[in-house]
Amino acid sequence: MNNEIMITTSTSLEGYRITKQLGLVRGITVRSRSILGNMAGGFLAIFGGKNSIYTELCERTREDALQLMIQHGKDLGCNAIINMRYDANEVMNGITEVLAYGTAVMVEKN
Numbered sequence: 532m533n534n535e536i537m538i539t540t541s542t543s544l545e546g547y548r549i550t551k552q553l554g555l556v557r558g559i560t561v562r563s564r565s566i567l568g569n570m571a572g573g574f575l576a577i578f579g580g581k582n583s584i585y586t587e588l589c590e591r592t593r594e595d596a597l598q599l600m601i602q603h604g605k606d607l608g609c610n611a612i613i614n615m616r617y618d619a620n621e622v623m624n625g626i627t628e629v630l631a632y633g634t635a636v637m638v639e640k641n
Contacts, residue, residue: 548640550636561627563627
């Protein structure tokens with residue numbers, strides 16, 4: 532097995548056996564939109580369709596939360612994270628928290 536952590540939204544990994552549960556891992560990031568980003572995003576919203584400005588912001592924010600969760604898992608010594616989920620909440624107008632979380636486990640091939 533390499534140094535990469537396997538991640539799944541399932542409660543198990545096919546072909547692997549969970550040997551130890553290490554607990555909850557999470558990555559939290561909080562983002563706000565800039566005035567210019569809001570103006571550009573608002574302008575795109577007028578015409579409808581895909582809003583690439585907000586799509587890119589959301590994707591970058593989720594990736595940041597995911598990487599923080601992976602680092603938390605590495606700190607615990609896991610080689611897999613199961614039951615991974617995302618959650619998002621608006622902290623206040625224009626400020627959003629994104630949380631990536633799951634269960635850190637040790638697995639071995641069957």
